[in-house]
Amino acid sequence: MPLNKIVLRKLKMRLKDPxxxxxxxxxxxxFFIIEAKDPDSNAGYGESVAFTVPWYTEETVKTSKHIIEDFLIPILKSSIIHHPNEVTELFRPIKRNNMAKAAIEGAIWDLYAKRENIPLAEALGGENGSIDAGISIGIKPSTQALIHTIEKALEEGYKRIKLKIKPDADVEVLKEVRAHFPDTPIMADANSAYTLEDIDHLKKLDDFNLMMIEQPLAHDDIVDHAKLQAHLNTPICLDESIHSVEDVRKAYELGSCKIINVKIGRVGGLTEAKRIHDFCREHEMEVWCGGMLEAGVGRAHNIALSTLPQFVLPGDTSSSSRYWEKDIIMPEVVTKHGVIEVPDKPGIGYDIDEEAIESFTEWVKEFPM
Structure with a gap:
């Protein structure tokens, strides 16, 4: 896989709603769009998912730029790559910084699939021609606003509703939501807002027949989640605690959770995401693909990953128009009746909208290889 140029492009896009x-x-x-080019004019694209503030993980937009520019690109420049699987090992000496690694690795995977003239989903071993789509709804200013948003999502056909919760917006909110939507598949995402001291409070969530409660305890915890899961009927899903297949193995052996949320950026790329999928398939753990408010390139990578057979639960990947007035790919991602059709074109399957991407670009930097 000869590389002759890496292009790093900084973008800024405004969400329709906070x-x-x-x-x-x-x-x-x-965020950044990374473009990996070969001498035959093929181009692969990756997208970074770190936020500007380190509230999800320790990574930020600025730290990603530093790691990509000063460490990851130089590693690629001094290496020969035959297959994208090798990129994870090349980057291993750089500790953590998984979102920076995933952005570069995603571009290499897309380039590889285009050079092989196959869809990225096929290159990963995907089996499904379509994926079920869920939706993630942030905390709303009122329960009525939340109920209205859920109603609209269900009218659009989404297969699963994920609600964000926190200690002062959980039981009463879910009680009212369940009263309006008694049979809707609903999960609650706590984003590490609770501790084991809240165990009696969290047990109340068993009353709402939730698909799962996602990451209720500390972002780096596996041990206390095992203690909590032993007291809950509701399955725990781990998100922030999982950075590798080794983390999944430990969580499985401890009984910390029953479900895994796989986010490409959080685990360092598609290669490690596939390893996690394979472990979960072997051990009959359900997995689904989480979202990080991606634009079109990252969304396309999520779609390709979700075609692997153990992604049996609807993910957070939804229509581009759910978040953006205009996306950076053509055509935009569209959900119909809760389903996204997987594109069959080579690579990520979507074209880059050059005019759109240029309109959101703040700066561009090129790195000859």
């Missing part, structure tokens, strides 16, 4: 969780609010999304 996205609110227990740890903060996002309105403007800053």
């Amino acid at each position: 996205f609110v969780t227990s740890f903060g609010k996002t309105q403007d999304k800053e």
Whole structure:
């Protein structure tokens, strides 16, 4: 896989509506698009997912730039790559910084699939021609506003509703939501807002027949989640605690959770995401693909990953128009009746909208290889 250029492009896009969780609010999304080019004019694209503030993980937009420019690109420049699987090992000497690694690795995977003239989903071993789509709804200013948003999502056909919760907006909110939507598949995402001291309170969530409660305890915890899961009927899903297949193995052996949320950026790229999928398939753990408010390139990578067979639960990947007035890919991602059709073109399957991407670009830097 000869590389002759890496292009790093900084973008800023405004979400249609602010996205609110227990740890903060996002309105403007800053991120990088990485373009990996070969001498035959093929180009692969990756997208960074770190936020401007380190409230999800320790990474930020600025730290990603530093790691990509000063460490990851030089590693690629001094290496020969035959297959994208090798990129994870090349980057291993750089500790953590998984979102920076995933952005570069995603571009290499897309380039590889285009050089092989196959869809990225096929390159990963995907089996499904379509995926079920869920939706993630941030904390709303009122329960009525939340109920209205859920109604609209269900009218659009989304297969699963994820609600953000926190200690002062959980049981009463879910009680009212369940009264309006008694049979809707609903999960609650706590984003590490609770501790084991809240165990009696969290047990009340068993009354609402939830699909799962996602990451109720500390972002780096596996041990206390095992203690909590032993007291809950509701399955725990781990998100922030999982950075590798080794983390999944430990969580499985401890009984920390029953479900895994796989986010490409959080685990360091598609290669590690596939390893996690394979472990979960072998051990009969359900997995689904989480979202990080991606624009079109990152969304396309999520779609490709979700075609792997153990992604049996609807993910957070939804229509581009759910978040953006205009996306950076053509055509935009569209959900019909809760389903996204997987594109069959080579690579990520979507074209880059050059005019759109240029309109959101703040700066561009090129690195000859």
